[in-house]
Amino acid sequence: MEASNLQIYWHESQPVYSLCFQPNSPNKKKLLTAGGDNKIRSWNLNLVKDTNKIDTIDFLSSLTQHEQAINVVKFNSPGTILASAGDDGQILLWKQQDVNEQNGETAAPVDSSVPKPFGSTFEDDEENNKESWFVWKRLRAPGSNSSEIYDLDWSPCDRYVVSGSMDNSIRVFDIESGKLLGTYADHNHYVQGVTWDPLNEFILSQSADRSVNIYQIIWDSDSNTIDKLKLKNRIMKGELPQRDDENDKTKLDYKNLKTSFLFHNESLPSFFRRLTISPCGSIFCIPAGIFKNHTTSNSNDQGEISNAVYIYTRAIIKQNSNNNRPVMILPFLKKPALVVSFNPNFYKLTHEEQEGTKKPYLKLPYRLIYAVATSNEVLIYDTVNVKPISIIGNLHYTALTDLSWSQDGNMLMVSSTDGFCSYITIEENLFGEKLTIEEREQYINANKLINCQDSNKNSSSSSSITPSSASASPMRRKTDIINILPVKRKIIAETEKGDDKSRKPKKESITVVSEKGSPSKEKKRIQPTLVNTL
Numbered sequence: 001m002e003a004s005n006l007q008i009y010w011h012e013s014q015p016v017y018s019l020c021f022q023p024n025s026p027n028k029k030k031l032l033t034a035g036g037d038n039k040i041r042s043w044n045l046n047l048v049k050d051t052n053k054i055d056t057i058d059f060l061s062s063l064t065q066h067e068q069a070i071n072v073v074k075f076n077s078p079g080t081i082l083a084s085a086g087d088d089g090q091i092l093l094w095k096q097q098d099v100n101e102q103n104g105e106t107a108a109p110v111d112s113s114v115p116k117p118f119g120s121t122f123e124d125d126e127e128n129n130k131e132s133w134f135v136w137k138r139l140r141a142p143g144s145n146s147s148e149i150y151d152l153d154w155s156p157c158d159r160y161v162v163s164g165s166m167d168n169s170i171r172v173f174d175i176e177s178g179k180l181l182g183t184y185a186d187h188n189h190y191v192q193g194v195t196w197d198p199l200n201e202f203i204l205s206q207s208a209d210r211s212v213n214i215y216q217i218i219w220d221s222d223s224n225t226i227d228k229l230k231l232k233n234r235i236m237k238g239e240l241p242q243r244d245d246e247n248d249k250t251k252l253d254y255k256n257l258k259t260s261f262l263f264h265n266e267s268l269p270s271f272f273r274r275l276t277i278s279p280c281g282s283i284f285c286i287p288a289g290i291f292k293n294h295t296t297s298n299s300n301d302q303g304e305i306s307n308a309v310y311i312y313t314r315a316i317i318k319q320n321s322n323n324n325r326p327v328m329i330l331p332f333l334k335k336p337a338l339v340v341s342f343n344p345n346f347y348k349l350t351h352e353e354q355e356g357t358k359k360p361y362l363k364l365p366y367r368l369i370y371a372v373a374t375s376n377e378v379l380i381y382d383t384v385n386v387k388p389i390s391i392i393g394n395l396h397y398t399a400l401t402d403l404s405w406s407q408d409g410n411m412l413m414v415s416s417t418d419g420f421c422s423y424i425t426i427e428e429n430l431f432g433e434k435l436t437i438e439e440r441e442q443y444i445n446a447n448k449l450i451n452c453q454d455s456n457k458n459s460s461s462s463s464s465i466t467p468s469s470a471s472a473s474p475m476r477r478k479t480d481i482i483n484i485l486p487v488k489r490k491i492i493a494e495t496e497k498g499d500d501k502s503r504k505p506k507k508e509s510i511t512v513v514s515e516k517g518s519p520s521k522e523k524k525r526i527q528p529t530l531v532n533t534l
Contacts, residue, residue: 011035089146
């Protein structure tokens, strides 16, 4: 596994807020990035022969219909439609011109009302374009004062899109009709992350108000379309065991349970809290968590706070009770976790894991890989080991914003507000042997079948997975939490004091065919924080 920073201007020195690989692209590694320059850019990553290392990067196209900074870009599952959203409050659905001309579709005319960057025209952008994209549809809430959109996600059927906005609400749009199906303003602060359940049962939203809302999708049985969303539960506080021994933080004291907030408040210096659900729909990963390391004899001591990621199973989410205790915690992160992203592939378990001599901490018949991005590093985990597979740091000077896995699972791209992107390459068999598409679909269909059964009982047996012990110890109690071990990092020789300028991110020189023009100086975007209430 190797990691390196790509030292090119992706968006004219402006922050890169989001990025995604195009699924099923004829180019094996086609990447789209979105930035603070109001543009989406398409790139082709050319690899060194017989390796996953990037050799050169070709600029392909610039998509220039947004009026303000773009916060998120995501493809539908076939990779034919790109959804983008940002501070202008609209969702644009893009199609590639060259592809759709073959199907008899024509491009929508360029919207001349969209403000152009000073000194540039749409024609200037098109001069260097090697492919053409057009806005197929525009989705916008009624009224002229549409709020900034921080995140969006596709439904698994690719008919609907959900967005999270700065006006404390989420919105669901029907792609076919282009209509807004509903607005749900159940949060008390900005919605910074949304995710759609791959099994089409739930929508989750995470807000700066320290809560995660779980919406159940109510379907119209006659038309098989979405009727409405029902707020099923809100995760805000949880009763957690304490790590009561300051010298041994691997121990949990289940006799000392305390209820506390699970997530950071609005002072978290980030625009995003990108939560996610595993491709099989079994695991729900929520970033921006906080956890108390230990308590002391002093009753006034509230305990040392550490950053964490909370993980829930579908069995817990489906319960009708308000038991918000997670089944697993990824603790002791140096900085707040901002993004969680799953590798799209399923991997086979080893013989020891299948036979039970080495028990996975989650009873899945396959191995899943997921990455966690904090403000300053990326950690890669799987669903078998209680330690991270890899920790990658020192890649960027400022906060990370997004993660994207390639379809083959051999590359992970990282974006940052410093204007650069970095990548992590993974050897072909590092995670094990991949399941075939047919095998993966069998597991997903089995989960869907189980999910359709009656789930009113608060028993984990009705779920597609059940939490299990992380070792060969006796079966855990229902109140137990899987104890992920503290992250161990290599000790750096020099002492960290403030911003250590001597520790520079590793840069890699990449040949790039890009647009003309030098970086422009514009007003910087800031994260508003609550100071006081009147």
